[in-house]
Amino acid sequence: MNAFKKWLALFVLSFGYASMFTLPYAKYVFYDPMMTALKCTNFELGAMVSVYVIIGIFTFVPGGWVADRFPARTTISVSLVAQGLLTILFGINMTMKVGWIVWVAFAFTNCFAYWAAALKGVRLLGDKNDQGKMYGFFEAGYGLSTVVISFIALGIFGRYVDPVAGFRMVVFIYSGFSILAGILTWLLYEEYMAETNEDKPVVGLKDVIIVLKQPVVWLIALVIMTTYGLYVGQTYLTPYLTAVVGITVTFSGALAIIRTYGVKLLGGPVGGFMADKWKSPCRVLTIGYIFIIVMLFIFLNLPAKPSLGVVIVLMLLVAFVGAGMKGIMWSTVEESKVPRYYTGLAIGTASIIGYLADIVLGPLFGYWLDTYGNSGYNFMFAFLIAISVVGLVAALGILKLKKTAFSIITTNVNTNINTKI
The missing domain is CATH 1.20.1250.20 (MFS general substrate transporter like domains)
Structure with a gap:
């Protein structure tokens, strides 16, 4: 297998992983602008994220089953693009009501099949002798991608006097990264790139x-x-x-x-x-x-x-x-x-x-x-x-x-x- 293609695919998975979780946890970077945009209390903002996490936990097992039924490339790409479209919806209408709908939906776009498929995708890029490097560099790529995305978002936000307008543009930027990651995954990631002698039954x-x-x-x-x-x-x-x-x-x-x-x-x-x-x-x-x-x-x-x-x-x-x-x-x-x-x-x-x-x-x-x-x-x-x-x-x-x-x-x-x- 072409080594360059393997490492490029790994970075794409890291980039997508970073893109997937920027908006669901946006309050860690844009706490005050988010509260202002949604006209919500501290409790409401915290509760919205907590409900997203709780629902997400209940989707892990069925999502894992789906991730084993369908190709990783398809599952990851569809989830990332769906996340981007939901993010655009939130950017167009940033209200608490829409926020609740979108954050609940996020539990299904990024905690459901995507979660298991992305981590499975990393495993499938390597054989049993280089799993540590695969996951280690995946983690490093995730950290690097998060830094780059965060600094780009902060730079764009800083150009706006109105914090709500700035945060809205950040939301659209997040959506762009997510959709881009979905497209790149579809183009650059191949299912079962690592050779394996295992049978591949339908789970x-x-x-x-x-x-x-x-x-x-x-x-x-x-x-x-x-x-x-x-x-x-x-x-x-x-x-x-x-x-x-x-x-x-x-x-x-x-x-x-x-x-x-x-x-x-x-x-x-x-x-x-x-x-x-x-x-x-x-x-x-x-x-x-x-x-x-x-x-x-x-x-x-x-x-x-x-x-x-x-x-x-x-x-x-x-x-x-x-x-x-x-x-x-x-x-x-x-x-x-x-x-x-x-x-x-x-x-x-x-x-x-x-x-x-x-x-x-x-x-x-x-x-x-x-x-x-x-x-x-x-x-x-x-x-x-x-x-x-x-x-x-x-x-x-x-x-x-x-x-x-x-x-x-x-x-x-x-x-x-x-x-x-």
Whole structure:
């Protein structure tokens, strides 16, 4: 397979992934203009995003089934273009009523079949020996694309005196990126680009039960939940720097950009190379969990007024290792020997548990900080240590079960495909 074409297709998937989630989470960049445009309260804006996430979680499994029934290229392209059209609809009529309709619809354009299809698409670009690099560079490309899209949007927004008019133009720009990504995916991505000797049966409803019965799939879910939970938890180091260390909001924000995007560009590929060299993402993850446990334990034992230099070093180390882990977490699907025709179902099932962090951690950490002030960070660090231990146990569990998890199913695949609906 042409290497240039493979890496170009991978970047297109990363670009589409970044384009898909810009508007649903636009409040993180354009919070005040969005509130002004929608004439809504803080609660209403937050509730709209929360409902989108909750509905999205319920679409993961059926979406995974769809992703296994239809070609990845078709599913990804159609979802991206549909997202772009919905975004145009919102830009034309930016009201709270239309916002609710569009955000609910977003759960079906980007959380339904697209989610599993995009991650499955990454897997299909490589063989079993380079899954770490595929997912690591996918994560890096996602970070780079997000930075570029965000800066373009901010630049355009800054040209308008009226914040509502500026935000409306940003919405149209987001729609353009989404539609462009859909077109590029259709033109540049090929289904099953990586050679495989696996049979490719038509996946039916009975296969949902088959995948749900596999313990290794739920261990993958725990790995995703804990790794992504650590990523979400790191975002609270931004207010930690201002509230505990005492630096300015501007300086803290600059460090947040470096931690979120700059480190990701390096951490993702490094984690991928290590996973492929050791031929085991789970081995890299186990070391990562242990390292982060040690770093968080140091955070727990810092003095009331810690040194800025020490905190920055600890933060960047945690961010770097966390980015490497996040970059390879989905390559555990390959290591677990999940048949490629079950990739969408496995990803959809694991995502139900894996992305609960988006719903749970924000309110939980917010409650601790509201109730206990700066002492709430100690609760947060202790909690992150606990989920790191869970992730460590789950990764070790995958290492133990991966040899036999799907062996019976793959041996009898011809019997299974005769029962498809």
